[in-house]
Amino acid sequence: MEFDAVLLPARRAESIARGFWHDRTINDDLDACVAACPDKTALTAVRLDGGQPRRFSYRELAMLADRVAVGLSRLGVARNDVVAMQLPNWWQFSILYLACSRIGAVLNPLMPIFRERELSFMLKHGEAKVLVVPKTFRNFDHEAMARGLQPSLPALQRIVVVDGGGADDFNALLTIPEWEQQPDAQKILSSNRPGPDDITQLIYTSGTTGEPKGVMHSANTLMANIIPYAERLRLGADDVILMASPMAHQTGFMYGLMLPIMLKASAVLQDVWDPAKAAELIRAEQVSFTMASTPFLTDLTRVVKESAQPVPSLKTFLCAGAPIPGPLVEQAQIGLGAKIVSAWGMTENGAVTLIKLDDDDRLASTTDGCALPGVEVRVVDGDGNALPAGQIGRLVVRACSNFGGYLKRPHWNATDAEGWFDTGDLAYMTAEGYIRISGRSKDVIIRGGENIPVVEVEALLYKHPAVAQVAIVAYPDERLGERACAVVVPRSGGAIDFPAMVEFLKSQKLAVQYIPERLIVREAMPATPSGKIQKFRLREMLQQNDL
Template sequence: MNFDAELIAPRRNQMINAGLWLDKTIIDSLQRAYEQCPNKTALVSFKFEKNIEKQFTYQELWDLSHKVALGLQSLGIGKDDVISCQLPNWWEFTILYLACCRIGAVINPLMPIFRENELTFMLKHSEAKMLIVPKVFRKFNHEQLAYKLKSEIETLEHIIVVDGDDENSFDQKLIKHGLEKKFNRIEKIESSADDITQLIFTSGTTGEPKGVMHSSNTLYSNIIPYAERMELMEDDVILMPSPMAHQTGFMYGLIMPIELKAKVVLQDIWDTAKAVELIEAQQVSFTMASTPFLNDLSCYIIESQKKNSIDTLKTFLCAGAPIPQSLVQKAYEALQVKIISAWGMTECGAVTTTMLSDHEERAYNTDGIALKGMEVKIVDEQGQRVTANISGNLMVRACSNFGGYLKRPHLNSTDLDGWLDTGDIAVQDDQGYIRICGRKKDLIIRGGENIPVAEIESLLYQHPNISIVALVPYPDARLGERACAVIKLNNINEQLTVQDIVKFLQDRKVALQYIPEFLEIVDEMPMTPSGKIQKFKLKKMLEKQHLEKI
């Protein structure tokens, strides 16, 4: 594969001179950990459906990744070849990425929820040479689909099955091959920290996903300041329930623990009781996930009165969507942990977080302040920077900005000065903290009046009967658009009417023209793997209903 990562080379000298790119890869981090603490537990992997837990030391990570790298080379995988993997948070995922980095191959993580439509597009676009899948996960036969895809995709040469029972299993093909007895070292390759190491597709909140290209330099330049901001050290234990096939899990659950020489605990299926058990047994001190995880954990602790079970947990970083004030307060009281709010993108990782020293209100009033090496600015439609507390387009210029979109450089949205147009609308206060107000495409314009979508959603989250809410436009012949509140209730037996919504918002002094005029109750909300609501699907649903009514 030839990677058109045109955004890396132009900023190399500046990033190196500023000390932000360290020319380091995960193999450098692994080797340091292997040499300094070989017997330390590096990884605990729990497979929920089989109730199997496995632990690995840094010595074992070093040895296993060497074996898997030899196995990949024996199958003709080499530098810049793409290996797609549709794996949950299993130890095989970590070993695979380490092996890829040893031979210069590029990993392409794919969410386990993807099916034929998404996978066909992504595998073809990435020209994947190998696909690694679980045999069965959550009652879905991934092996069967993988072989169907192989028969239809020309570049796809190999299928490897984790927990498979034939010669193409991960165990037989990549570990028990015996090649280490013949070859003491992997075939030498010429590589650098500027080479593409990860190809990951955007979550798709607005439609067709794009292939984001990252190098070790772009990834590491984010992970190191992130760990410093969170004051994470080698004695910390990190719980990662967020999918490693998403940027959150990949960067902070796979790479960061190895860089820190810390221990990570991988949870493949979210189960609150099991999470509490893992936190207690493994002495977890830090975790990062979206708001539903935080809500579940808080409710469980309140109901079970098991606060003492998680007293090692110091910090819960929440990202993916704004955290409602009520949830921050509930979580703080229930868990007695520091709640951190953060904002970022697949294209650059976490860009802003609140500080450990901040008052708790910062976690629900803001999305944080820029990390070291990251810059943010708010501009108007003419590209001019606006003053504090004025909303505008959020731009990011970060050491961790991606290398570009694979085969789509015209969509890179990065100007000659390195500023990336995020597509978000935000405000920034006079201390530098930002608050995401919504997406540019999120705007609802009712009769020429812009409705403050994020503000109304934030208020509705305070309603005791509302679990999830999304404000989306409803087509209207006269006004262009009206606002519809799409809501998932806390309890399906509860009742909620438009009149209830109107009164609730009027009681909070919301202008009448900002109040939703339609209400749609749904059983489930379409979400990306990172917990973001897919509003484009809701818009299509409402447009269809509108057409049916006409």
């Protein structure tokens, strides 16, 4: 695969000179852990479908990374080849990334909620050579789906199945044979290590185009974010980090997989969100830090309060993906005894802003924090002019952690000659330099931290024979922040109801989480004189119950 990360070369000299890029990879950090603390627990992985937690020391983690790396090379994976993976927060996820990094392969994490429609595009666009899936997860047969897709994916040479039990079983292929003992193993491991500017991660994000965009990151761009993030939150080797957010999201990947290794800390992975189990893990594993979206904070606070069993080790809960209601911040601080930190970021650059540990608690519910070191943020008008404090405009970011570009779509990079990236979000800045996201200029709904690709869902609904017009808009939800509502004008003589809409979208192989949770049928849409649907009016009507 040829990666067109055109945004990286122009930033290198300045990023190095200013100390923002550190010119190291996850290989260097894992090796440092083995040298300094080989027997320390690096990873504890918990599956809610039963069984004892799997624990790995740093020595074992590195050994398995080498073993799986050589095993992947035996499957034909070479430098710059893409290994796609649709796994939950299982230990195999962490091992696969570390293994790919050993041989210069690029990991493409895919959310377990994705189905045929999303996967067929991503796997073809990313030219994945190997796809790793669970046999089943949450009662869905991922292996059968992958097998069904393979004939339409010319680059996909092998499907590897966790808990598969057959010839393509993950253990049989990658973790049981002692590949690292083979005569050519050290040559494979030493000759293919990537550099810090090589692409290490390809991750897809939903956008306004109706087509997922392949975000390319190097070790330098990822680590340039993780290091100041950890410093602001005062995280170190003594911390235990719980990650229950999906590691196929940037949140889980950067701060659940990479961050603990970079700190020589310990990670605890939870594969299915269950607040009672999370509280149990926090107590048992002495978890001190976690990061997740607002619904996770709501659920954990409720469970701890109802059980009357405190979580005294938890120092900080970083909440991002949706605004945190003021009452929740107060309830969580009392119930959890932890500092609640608000933050904002994107797949393209990781965390951009977050409040500081010494900030007044009210800032967690009234702002999304201030910029990290190495990050500049501006709020501008339509002509790119900076706006004064308090005025809403487009949020642009220039950061050492900005991505390398969108794979095969450089015309979508939204980055000007001076390095300013247009986030597509609307925001205002306070006089103290804190930002507050106030809306999105791009047409995406964020439901519990998960982006819903509105344009794609609308395009599918337009295929329904009864639909003449459709607009999908957000409506507020106390727990998830937003939910999606489909507003439909039916064709003459046509009819559609909510069950029919759901069944139709399922037949189109759309991820269940992307299906709108309300349907409103109208005779006409509010529109401009040119006929463009006025979504802002629909949102207002929803909030006022006028639809």
